[in-house]
Amino acid sequence: MTPQHAGLSVRPLAAEEWEHWYRQLEIAFGGAEEEPEEKALWRGLTEVERSLAICAGEEVVGGGGAFSFRMAVPGGAVVPAAGVAMVGVLPTHRRRGALTALMRRQLDDIRARGEEAVAVLTASEPPIYGRFGYGAGTRRMTVTLPRGRVTVHTPAGPAVRLRLADPAEALPACEELYAQLVPLRPGMLERRPGWEQLVLLDAPGSRGGFSALQCVLAEDAADGRLLGYARYAVKSEWDDAGPSGVVRVRDVEALDPSVYARLWSYLLDLDLTSKVTVRSRPSDDPVLHLVSDPRRIEPKLLDGLFVRLVDVAAALEQRGYGDPLDVVLEVTDAFCPWNTGRWRLSSGGPGKGASCVRTADPADLRLDVRELGSAYLGGTTLAALARAGLVEEVRAGALREASRAFASDLAPWLPHGF
Missing domain, CATH: 3.40.630.30 (Gcn5-related N-acetyltransferase (GNAT))
Known part of the structure; x- marks a missing residue:
């Protein structure tokens, strides 16, 4: 209809x-x-x-x-x-x-x-989509780092050499590395055919005074394997004190913590610049722990991906759980009423799979599908939502059990918009 x-x-x-x-x-x-x-x-x-x-x-x-x-x-x-x-x-x-x-x-x-079983979106105006059952499932962090005011600690790791490369020519190798990272962090998107071109999009009319996109590769000094990469652009600016250019980072990815730190050191040491900015990193990005003086950086958290469970049972069965759980969720869903009802969610813990079926058993937790979407990727805990009055614990102990099982070790993050 x-x-x-x-x-x-x-x-x-x-x-x-x-x-x-x-x-x-x-x-x-x-x-x-x-x-x-x-x-x-x-x-x-x-x-x-x-x-x-x-x-x-x-x-x-x-x-x-x-x-x-x-x-x-x-x-x-x-x-x-x-x-x-x-x-x-x-x-x-x-x-x-x-x-x-x-x-x-x-x-x-x-x-x-x-x-x-799941729909996702990014919102130009966040208040709009809650009434359709979408909950804020990831956060993105914007960061400004002042050059010369902070240094980056580099842990021990493989010897690397840095090499500037044409972004398009380096794309296949960078995409292979990116694909290895996808399963490690909830919210990351597998790059379907054609979507790899999005990371190269660099229309001259949209640069806003910045340079063309640049790419630096971090390669293993022994065998040349790609271990990390960064894509960025530079805007040349000058004031009475001299050069005050800006480095705008689009991507920084690495397979090894020391390589990741090495790339940030590179970005913070580009000549004729005064600061490095990045618009989207995970809320738990390692750079927060690597900088010498966290007071000097300017992190800001913003909403990222909004998550909507279209099929509650299938969606909850598709993800893993960090602890064993057996809990009855009473879900309300005014916009998609087929999800409304009580669902018994059971899992043996990591690697054990999950079952979610309708039940007539008494509820352990009550929540709206929007809050279930917020918790789905593991970045927002059910316990935090309960403290906001958005999840009701009916059976004592159920909240702690479910909250710990739903949580993710790494904060979920959407690597690019769509």
């Missing part, structure tokens, strides 16, 4: 409508047109068969889409996830139920596909 709200309808997008549809979304986000390189990339990545148009009569006035991702979850599994994106409505058609209609159709479609 196609939802109808105040004269608006939601229908599948036709391939030949993409240009107009995308331009309407640009207008919904303020009207600035993307650079041709950016638009071409998103045209290639768009899954038209998963894209929806919001229409007033025959006119497209907004829309949204979904990407077919695979995402790491606690325990190391990499599972299907629907990446919700490109959601917008023209300012002339807001406050008429268009977003609700879109979310209804999209979640119904995801459920009907039967491939993805």
